[in-house]
Structures are given as structure tokens and as C-alpha cells.
Amino acid sequence: MATKKLSKIALTQLPLEERVTGSYTETIHCPNCGKHAERQHVQESRVVRTQCPACDYLMVTCSLTARVIEAYSPGLYMGDR
Ligand SMILES: [Zn+2]
Numbered sequence: 001m002a003t004k005k006l007s008k009i010a011l012t013q014l015p016l017e018e019r020v021t022g023s024y025t026e027t028i029h030c031p032n033c034g035k036h037a038e039r040q041h042v043q044e045s046r047v048v049r050t051q052c053p054a055c056d057y058l059m060v061t062c063s064l065t066a067r068v069i070e071a072y073s074p075g076l077y078m079g080d081r
Pocket of ligand 1: 030031032033034035045052053054055056057
């Protein structure tokens with residue numbers, strides 16, 4: 001019986017090139033419906049934009065102050081907790 005060696009990969013680690021250029025998009029789970037959503041980090045305007053195509057969830061926050069600039073939640077899964 002062979003022993004398998006598993007290498008640990010940090011999934012949260014972002015590619016270096018994208019850190020250098022500033023803006024990048026990551027795929028996250030929508031906080032509203034749990035499906036795949038996009039989180040866009042825009043360095044120029046210092047905002048983080050979370051958008052879900054499945055349920056129209058939208059959240060724009062300032063990455064400096066963490067304040068919510070714009071938010072829209074369809075509320076379809078709000079009771080899920
Ligand atoms: Zn969603």
C-alpha cells in the first residue's frame with residue numbers, strides 16, 4: 001500500500017501579479033444565496049465590490065474605512081441562518 005503525500009495549498013493566497021497591479025477579482029460564495037459571486041477589489045477608488053449574478057446581491061464597501069457605500073440584497077435567503 002502506497003503512502004500518498006499531500007501538499008498543502010493555501011487557497012486564500014492571491015497570485016502575486018495581481019497584488020502588484022492592484023485591482024483583482026476573486027470568486028467567493030454569495031453571503032445572500034451561497035452561490036458563486038464575484039468580489040472585485042478596485043485599488044484606484046479603494047472600493048470592494050461584491051456582486052452575485054444568481055440573486056442580484058450587491059455590496060460596495062470602502063476598503064479603507066470598511067464603510068458600506070452601496071448595498072442591495074434581494075432578501076430571498078435572509079431567513080437562512
Ligand atoms: Zn447570491
